Amino acid sequence: MNKSASKQIEVQIMGQSYLLACPVGGEQALLEAVERVDTAMCRIRDAGKVKARDRIAVLASLNLAFELSQKESQTLSAGTASATDVSAAGALATDTVDPATQGRMNELIRRLDQTLGNDGQLL
Numbered sequence: 001m002n003k004s005a006s007k008q009i010e011v012q013i014m015g016q017s018y019l020l021a022c023p024v025g026g027e028q029a030l031l032e033a034v035e036r037v038d039t040a041m042c043r044i045r046d047a048g049k050v051k052a053r054d055r056i057a058v059l060a061s062l063n064l065a066f067e068l069s070q071k072e073s074q075t076l077s078a079g080t081a082s083a084t085d086v087s088a089a090g091a092l093a094t095d096t097v098d099p100a101t102q103g104r105m106n107e108l109i110r111r112l113d114q115t116l117g118n119d120g121q122l123l
Contacts, residue, residue, distance in 0.1 A: 006022060006023050009031075062108065
């Protein structure tokens with residue numbers, strides 16, 4: 001990134017400070033992304049099942065990627081629907097995750113925990 005086209009912003013994620021490069025004019029978007037990551041990581045930490053920061057980060061990133069994938073799928077589905085279906089799909093996108101999806105997410109988390117083991121090592 002070009003130095004003249006970026007600036008540095010200090011943020012906090014799960015109580016730890018990070019100095020991030022940010023394109024000029026992109027500060028608000030970056031701060032919103034930091035808030036989503038911090039919220040996702042704190043939610044996992046506060047659940048008490050995972051303690052290692054790197055494992056929390058992996059789980060949070062998987063959850064956020066899954067949510068993004070779901071929203072993209074809903075958007076694609078809504079693109080082929082009628083105007084009334086599009087507004088209904090938009091309402092669904094803001095609802096909570098259905099139990100079947102939550103079950104799949106929990107199974108993915110369980111499998112990830114089992115694979116990583118107790119050492120908290122990613123590689």
